Amino acid sequence: MLRASAVCEEAGVPSSSLVSQGFLKLAAASSIGLGLPSMPVALVPGHPGAQSPTMLRHNILEVTTAEVIKNLMQASGTGQTVSEPQAQDIVFQGGFDAVNQLFLEKEWSDGLPIVPPTRAKVEAFLRYTDRKPDEVLGVLLPDNRAATIWSIAVNGVMAGCRPEYMPILVALVQAMADPAYGVEHSGNTPGGETLIILNGPIVQQLGFNYRENVLRDGFQPNTSVGRFWRLYLRNVAGFLLHKNDKATFGNTWRVVAAENEEVLRAIGWSPTSVEMGFQASDNTVTIARYTGGNLIASVSGSTPEEIMPIIADAVIRQHSWQITFTVGGAYGTLRPLILLSPILAEAIAQGGWSKQAVKQYLFEHVRIPARKFEYMLRVWAEKPIWNLTEEYQAGRIPKVFCESDDPDRLVPLVTCVDDFMIAVTGDPLRTNAYIFAHNGRLGYPVAASIDLPANWNF
Amino acid sequence: MQNQSNDGHYEVLWPRSPMQVQGKSLAKRLDTLNGKIIVQLWDYLFKGDQVFDALEEGLKVKFPGVTFIHWSVFGNTHGADERQILADLPKRLKELKADAVISGMGC
Numbered sequence: 001m002l003r004a005s006a007v008c009e010e011a012g013v014p015s016s017s018l019v020s021q022g023f024l025k026l027a028a029a030s031s032i033g034l035g036l037p038s039m040p041v042a043l044v045p046g047h048p049g050a051q052s053p054t055m056l057r058h059n060i061l062e063v064t065t066a067e068v069i070k071n072l073m074q075a076s077g078t079g080q081t082v083s084e085p086q087a088q089d090i091v092f093q094g095g096f097d098a099v100n101q102l103f104l105e106k107e108w109s110d111g112l113p114i115v116p117p118t119r120a121k122v123e124a125f126l127r128y129t130d131r132k133p134d135e136v137l138g139v140l141l142p143d144n145r146a147a148t149i150w151s152i153a154v155n156g157v158m159a160g161c162r163p164e165y166m167p168i169l170v171a172l173v174q175a176m177a178d179p180a181y182g183v184e185h186s187g188n189t190p191g192g193e194t195l196i197i198l199n200g201p202i203v204q205q206l207g208f209n210y211r212e213n214v215l216r217d218g219f220q221p222n223t224s225v226g227r228f229w230r231l232y233l234r235n236v237a238g239f240l241l242h243k244n245d246k247a248t249f250g251n252t253w254r255v256v257a258a259e260n261e262e263v264l265r266a267i268g269w270s271p272t273s274v275e276m277g278f279q280a281s282d283n284t285v286t287i288a289r290y291t292g293g294n295l296i297a298s299v300s301g302s303t304p305e306e307i308m309p310i311i312a313d314a315v316i317r318q319h320s321w322q323i324t325f326t327v328g329g330a331y332g333t334l335r336p337l338i339l340l341s342p343i344l345a346e347a348i349a350q351g352g353w354s355k356q357a358v359k360q361y362l363f364e365h366v367r368i369p370a371r372k373f374e375y376m377l378r379v380w381a382e383k384p385i386w387n388l389t390e391e392y393q394a395g396r397i398p399k400v401f402c403e404s405d406d407p408d409r410l411v412p413l414v415t416c417v418d419d420f421m422i423a424v425t426g427d428p429l430r431t432n433a434y435i436f437a438h439n440g441r442l443g444y445p446v447a448a449s450i451d452l453p454a455n456w457n458f
Numbered sequence: 459m460q461n462q463s464n465d466g467h468y469e470v471l472w473p474r475s476p477m478q479v480q481g482k483s484l485a486k487r488l489d490t491l492n493g494k495i496i497v498q499l500w501d502y503l504f505k506g507d508q509v510f511d512a513l514e515e516g517l518k519v520k521f522p523g524v525t526f527i528h529w530s531v532f533g534n535t536h537g538a539d540e541r542q543i544l545a546d547l548p549k550r551l552k553e554l555k556a557d558a559v560i561s562g563m564g565c
Binding site: 094 | 467473476481484490536547565
């Protein structure tokens with residue numbers, strides 16, 4: 001909304017942005033990154049979602065209208081350049097406690113102590129990449145800052161990473177800067193958090209956990225790389241809490257989930273990296289944002305036919321408003337992720353099912369009545385115009401959503417078979433699964449290759 | 459007597475990175491809204507359709523000569539086509555002879 005206003009202002013057309021009370025701080029912070037710190041906003045009192053039509057109309061007529069007029073006729077302002085340090089400046093000298101106090105005060109820390117980023121430590125990280133320190137991998141919104149190799153190393157040090165994790169950190173920022181991922185949405189209200197899936201020989205070489213406790217903090221590589229992701233979002237993309245980050249609840253950063261490729265090889269299933277377009281021998285990161293998830297404990301059954309109905313039912317129960325990423329807010333961008341413990345994957349594979357067969361089953365069985373699908377769209381979007389038949393007739397969704405006029409016909413939660421993602425990890429000998437509810441185009445799955453330096457020796 | 463700190467001494471680097479955006483000026487404001495064309499841009503969220511209806515009503519009371527281009531002309535500014543819609547926006551505004559824009563909903 002503000003990005004649209006910024007385009008208009010730059011085109012010479014005055015704008016007024018409608019902002020509810022709770023978003024005024026975010027609007028102010030985002031405007032700086034857009035180069036228009038005085039971007040005019042008109043207050044919408046309270047939140048429209050909690051107001052009756054009468055109350056909303058009253059608020060717009062009594063408050064918002066006057067502010068819109070003022071925005072379009074009186075606002076003025078010139079973007080001022082913010083005075084900041086240079087990229088490689090030393091910003092402070094002092095002891096451990098003083099450094100950490102400063103980083104907290106400057107909002108450069110996530111609330112935990114950071115490892116002081118000294119030049120010697122940063123240079124140790126830079127020895128694990130063949131790229132130049134000032135190379136820019138992209139420019140990250142909302143702050144519009146350059147994603148440089150140097151800044152990756154600094155934040156990697158702070159997060160408690162080891163220098164040899166640097167190739168992974170570089171790949172992560174490449175993925176973060178991929179427009180298809182949509183980093184600019186990382187401060188939205190659903191507060192989804194990114195899950196990083198790691199594939200390739202580097203999992204073993206650097207000792208990533210992919211067994212019990214795979215989503216638990218406590219293993220240095222998994223934990224510190226996960227922390228790096230959030231620090232980089234904060235310091236370079238600019239997602240500061242109560243400012244550009246408006247998660248209603250939010251999640252803590254997730255540790256890296258490495259896949260169990262030994263089991264995948266044994267059962268003949270492709271790792272996530274291959275499904276993202278790489279070779280099985282490649283080292284890769286795959287990222288996507290998830291609004292939450294749930295464990296499906298003790299999935300009973302020794303055959304796919306017994307196991308899969310339980311998984312399909314669990315996928316349905318993890319999704320509600322997210323279907324707006326299938327139809328409406330976006331089209332075909334909902335990508336549910338299912339983590340299968342190795343023993344579950346093995347039992348399914350022993351029944352002769354490929355990974356593709358599992359996804360096909362999910363597409364055919366993860367379905368809800370059309371009436372409910374349309375209801376959830378209307379309620380969530382607060383815009384009562386969604387109709388699956390009209391969407392199909394307009395060519396925006398496939399026929400599977402409109403096989404009949406029966407409002408109780410079953411329609412899928414996603415657009416196609418390959419929208420489902422499946423990874424194998426976790427306790428090898430426990431029959432559990434984990435379903436992640438995806439944040440759609442506001443954190444769409446993307447992957448990047450991990451480029452090792454010439455001197456790699458692990 | 460222990461009076462010596464084990465707190466160390468660190469020369470620490472800046473963890474951020476240079477901003478890549480230059481400060482810009484706001485567009486010139488309007489003397490009146492009478493006779494002007496105002497474009498509505500919407501992200502299809504949070505009852506914006508009702509908000510724009512009420513705004514039209516309120517603005518027409520003070521400026522009877524104002525006209526609006528409905529939000530449906532542009533599509534969802536926060537949907538899957540966001541980048542393309544924003545890239546096309548300057549050209550579309552010119553084609554439509556737009557004088558001003560109201561963009562919602564930041565909620």
